[in-house]
Amino acid sequence: MTLEELEQIVATRASAPPDESWTAQLLARGPEYAARKFGEEAVEAVIEAVRNDPSSLTSEAADVLYHLLVMLRARDVTLADVMEELARRQSRTGLQEKASRPR
Numbered sequence: 651m652t653l654e655e656l657e658q659i660v661a662t663r664a665s666a667p668p669d670e671s672w673t674a675q676l677l678a679r680g681p682e683y684a685a686r687k688f689g690e691e692a693v694e695a696v697i698e699a700v701r702n703d704p705s706s707l708t709s710e711a712a713d714v715l716y717h718l719l720v721m722l723r724a725r726d727v728t729l730a731d732v733m734e735e736l737a738r739r740q741s742r743t744g745l746q747e748k749a750s751r752p753r
């Protein structure tokens with residue numbers, strides 16, 4: 651499974667009946683709700699990383715990636731947009747990139 655494939659699944663399920671699809675339910679409740687669920691899943695991943703439980707962290711990280719894609723879709727940002735941004739950063743170190751951000 652690639653992130654592109656998961657993005658495609660999210661796009662397809664977006665138009666499913668909400669009573670049959672978590673993706674459709676998230677999107678029907680709006681971008682703010684999708685963002686909130688992403689935040690909750692991110693916090694759960696943080697907890698597992700701090701607890702040092704690799705199996706639970708793997709599971710929570712999967713939740714995070716899925717909910718990230720749903721949140722992006724809710725705001726019409728594509729995975730390609732995000733990957734292009736990452737590609738732009740490739741020519742610089744992380745510290746150079748951070749220093750170049752507007753304050």
Ligand SMILES: N=c1c2ncn([C@@H]3O[C@H](COP(=O)(O)OP(=O)(O)OP(=O)(O)O)[C@@H](O)[C@H]3O)c2ncn1[C@@H]1O[C@H](COP(=O)(O)O)[C@@H](O)[C@H]1O
Pocket residue numbers: 659660663666670671672673674690712713716
């Ligand atoms: N990858 C996922 C995926 N990861 C997590 N989830 C759902 O996200 C929801 C998280 O909700 P909650 O926060 O209530 O769940 P939780 O974190 O387990 O809850 P707590 O017990 O911690 O409160 C659950 O219903 C999970 O099933 C996902 N739902 C869908 N997908 C993918 O999307 C596809 C389409 O799914 P539907 O849109 O539901 O058809 C699936 O086949 C998968 O490929």
